[in-house]
Amino acid sequence: MFVEQRHELILREVRERGSVRLAELAESLGVSMVTLRRDVEHLAGRGLVHRVHGGITLPEPAQESTPRETMTIGMLVPAATYYYPNVIRGARERAAELGARLVLGVSRYDEAEERMQVKQLINGGVDGLLLTLTRQPDASHAEWLSGIGVPAVLVERKAELGGAASLLDAVASDHPHGAFLGVRHLAELGHRRVAMVTRVSPTAPRIREGFLAAVRAFGLDDPGELAIDQDGPTDAQAGAVVEAIRGGVTGLLVHNDEDALLLVQHLRVAGVRLPDEVSIVAYDDEVAALSDPPLTAVAPPKAAVGRHAVDLLVRRIQEGSSMPGQHLALLPELRVRDSSIAHE
Amino acid sequence: MFVEQRHELILREVRERGSVRLAELAESLGVSMVTLRRDVEHLAGRGLVHRVHGGITLPEPAQESTPRETMTIGMLVPAATYYYPNVIRGARERAAELGARLVLGVSRYDEAEERMQVKQLINGGVDGLLLTLTRQPDASHAEWLSGIGVPAVLVERKAELGGAASLLDAVASDHPHGAFLGVRHLAELGHRRVAMVTRVSPTAPRIREGFLAAVRAFGLDDPGELAIDQDGPTDAQAGAVVEAIRGGVTGLLVHNDEDALLLVQHLRVAGVRLPDEVSIVAYDDEVAALSDPPLTAVAPPKAAVGRHAVDLLVRRIQEGSSMPGQHLALLPELRVRDSSIAHE
Incomplete structure (x- = not known):
């Protein structure tokens, strides 16, 4: 007899008789007191x-729990044009499978807009929220988050250890792992001088973490880091990358991969031969495959992040605080294309 | 109505009637379509x-004629007397609910024994493994792990970033978070000099991480760390703790809580008054409640770790590599008892 059956029989017995003695119950079920106590503890x-x-x-x-017609999930993302469309697709698919309704808000990386959107979603009666904040949550979010009043799952954000948001459930791509994969690929191809090219974003510190861990693990030369503006590489920034390549850098990890595409165009104009002079690994894999040559890229599991976030939120809404807080990290994968070759 | 009851009622209905429409079922059970779809998907x-x-x-x-208990899960733990009984209980319960068989191996913190046990489990035909290695996985495990040949989930172990084991699924208590909770509790009670008392174990570095993060976050005085032997505190080690208390330490985070019990006895013999002279937070919450006074303790969600590990392994066995690797961290909670009071 399996656990579920025993539980059902125990419940039937106690429902019929109002109260039952454990010794009698053990005898009538034919199980040991140990087993029975465990069942009772569970129930x-x-x-x-x-x-x-x-x-x-x-x-x-x-x-009394009133049956609900449908569950509504609010989802707040910073942008709906880059990266997040795939997270949203995963969330939407999973919500549809579960028959839940998904309502979307976009903050456009504006914090005032973000709080307004969340307020509207809550006033609209959502049962829970998927939150991708405009920046990593810190102490300044504490009061706001604690007053939200519905269950929330952090999506693609990493709460500081012990910080205000660390008690929230969270689902995110493991970006340090992803960056590590990208640099390992270059190291295995024989590249010793690998630089990271990155724009300012909430994700950059996590990519840096993986980049530096791989540099240490494979004993690569002290790396440079090259910055890129929010609107893509300026001429001066692209010039700095060209200079780094002329100075001996043979591998680049570029976050994000829209920038990688723009950078490839700059490099071509500057006469840098790809991939002969420099191997490139793009990070995000949104448009990397469309470049010429198609770019090797690290692909975070965006749709799976959306799916798991909906799963976790629905469970949290249904089960409340009886289950411990969960932080789920999903591993990115490397997609090797034509922009990375062995270093001679 | 809870999950298990619903599942049982749904099965009863479909067994009696051969087929059931979801809309009718939702109405007769008085649940939403969202909840019902999730149950149906599960079943x-x-x-x-x-x-x-x-x-x-x-x-x-x-x-129908295919036996349901064809899936067998091997579980390897380092010990079956401390901490792991609750992890095993969670795993066993979940396996039973899913109709899987759980076979246990114990390595007694012996690495040769560990490899032998895994070999035997695999030869016995397990479909997957829950692995709590005797120590944190590193490069020395790479070859062995890659040759195991069945899906494996790391349990209560943290793979190094990018290391051999990092591609495995993993479920673990978030010990840094737990240690942070313990130190925060002491800081909020006004303690400024808090020391960590710890034995050598695979978990110690993770507890240290949370301890140090909290010391930084709350600006506590530079902490000491006091070591304890594998067999519990020696007289000299207990003496060092007494000395630290005489020297101004007013709070202790003690890992593990069996050691905390022994330490309390040493302190009493030495004439240290508890909790007036020193507040203690134990880590693990195995026996902390049985101390006199009952010890405040950090409780990792052991049974939930076992349950989620089985869930993840079964999904991995069923779905193969189509889903991305998952690292799940579950948050411990603080149980405040009588060993921690405000510092005057």
Whole structure:
């Protein structure tokens, strides 16, 4: 007899008789007291029975749960044109499978807009929120987050250890792992001088973490880091990359891969031969395959992040605080294309 | 109504009637379609029902005749007397709910024994493994892990970024978070000099990480760290703790909590008054409640770790590499008892 069956029989017994002694129950079910106590603990933990000395009773009448027509999930993303369309697609698919409704808000990386959108979603009656904040959550978010009033899952954001947001459930791509994969690929191809090219973004520190870990792990030369503006590489920034290549850098990890495309155009104009003079690994894999040559890229599991975030939120809405907080990291994968070759 | 009851009622209904429409089922159970679809997906994934348009039927006879307990999960733990009994309980319960068989191996923190046990489990035909290695996985595990040949989930172990084991699925308590909670509790009570007392274990570095993060976050005085032997505190080690207290330390985070119990006895003999002279937070919450006074303790979600590890392994066995690797961290909670009081 399996656990579920036993639980069902125990519940039936206590429902019919109001209260049951454990010794009798063990005998009638033909199980040991150890097994029975474990079952009772399980059922009591879920509020299905109430423990009294030597036995169990029905729990006090709980609040009536009214059946709901549908569950509504609010989803706030900073942008709906880059990266997030795939996260949204995953969330939308999973919500549809579960018959839940997904309502989207976009903050356009504006914090005032973000709080306004969340307020509107909550006033609209969402049962829970998927939150991709405009920046990594810190102490300044504490009061706001604690007052939201519905369950929330952080998406593609990493709460500071012990910080205000660390008690929230979270689902995110493991970007340090992804960056590590990209640099390892270049190291295995024989590249010793690898630089990271990155724009300012909430994700950049996490990519840097993986980049530096790989540089250490494979004993690469002290790396440079080259900055890129929010609007893509300026002429001066692209010039700095060309200079680095002329100075001996043979591998680049470029975040994000829209920038990688623009950078490739700059490099071509400057006469840098790809991939002969420099190997490139793009990060994000949004448009990397469309470059000429198609770019090797690290692909975060965006749709899976969306799917798992919906799963976790629905479970949290249904089960409340009875389950421990969860932080789920999903591993990116490397997609090797034509922009990375062995260093002679 | 809780998950298990619903599943049982759904199965009963479909067994009695052969097929049921989802809309009717939702109404008769008084649950939302969202909840029902999730239940049906769960049951269908386990071959207990078959989905048809708008409803469910009994599975095909061919599937029905296939025994459900064909899946066998091997579980290797370093010890079955401390901490792991609760992880095992969670795993066992979840395996039983899913109709899988769980086979246990114990390595007794011996690496040769560990490899032997894994070999035996694999030769015995397990479909997947839950692995709590005797120490944190590193490069020395790479070859062995890659040759195991069945899906494996790391349990209560943290793979190094980009290391051999980092591609494995993993489920673990978030020990840095737990240690942070313990130190924050002491800081909020006004303690400024807090020391960590720890034994050598695979978990110690993760607890140290959370301890140091909290010391930084709350601007506590530079902390000491006091070591404890594998067999509990020696007289000299307990003496060092007493000395630290005489020297102004007013708070202790003690890992593990069996050691905390022994330490409390040493302190009492030395004339240290608890909790007046020193507040103690134990880590693990195995026996902390049994101390006199009952010890405040950080409780990792052990059973939930076991449950989620089984869930993840079963999904991985069923879905193969189509889903991205997952690293799940579950948050510990703080249980405040009588060993921690405000510092005057």
